[in-house]
Amino acid sequence: MIFSELINDLQIQLKKDLAQIRFLLKKSPGIGYARIVEIGKEVGKKYNIKLIVNFPKEGRIEEFEMYGKRDLSLIVDYDRKRFPIDREIIKQKALEILGDVKTEDAYMYENKEGVRIFTDDWKIDILPHSVHIWTEFDDKITAFCNWLMENAYQMKKI
Secondary structure (H helix, E strand, C coil): CHHHHHHHHHHHHHHHCHHHHHHHHHHCHHHHHHHHHHHHHHHHHHCCCEEEECCCCCCHHHCHHHCCCEEEEEECCCCCCCCCCCHHHHHHHHHHHHCCCEEEECCCCCCCCCEEEECCCCEEEEECCEEEEEEECCHHHHHHHHHHHHHCCCCCCC
């Protein structure tokens, strides 16, 4: 359940600082974004994760109610090049939890490995050192990410 705790913590912190973030975004979008990134890093530190809040599409930074609810990168261990479990297990679990999704091997070069889970509307890039979630976190995405954190990254509740 570490993913659930992490995003809940992130959402609380972003909401707590929302007035300041909105002010900074109006004054200087770069400084406002830097504050969002800083909050993500502070929250991530508690979980020993580098947490990055992303805004991949123009205009999303103004969607304040969605902060911490989509488009996150979690860097767990930069040095890890292989998963502790077989990639096929990750793909099977994705199908089991998420249902009608596509899965494929990704980033397979220089003795590295990765998995991409996707639909026509979103994707999750899963690498041995990080996971990049490019969608909104519904119950299924959250359950899958909780499973990933425990099994593919071997992270337990703090």
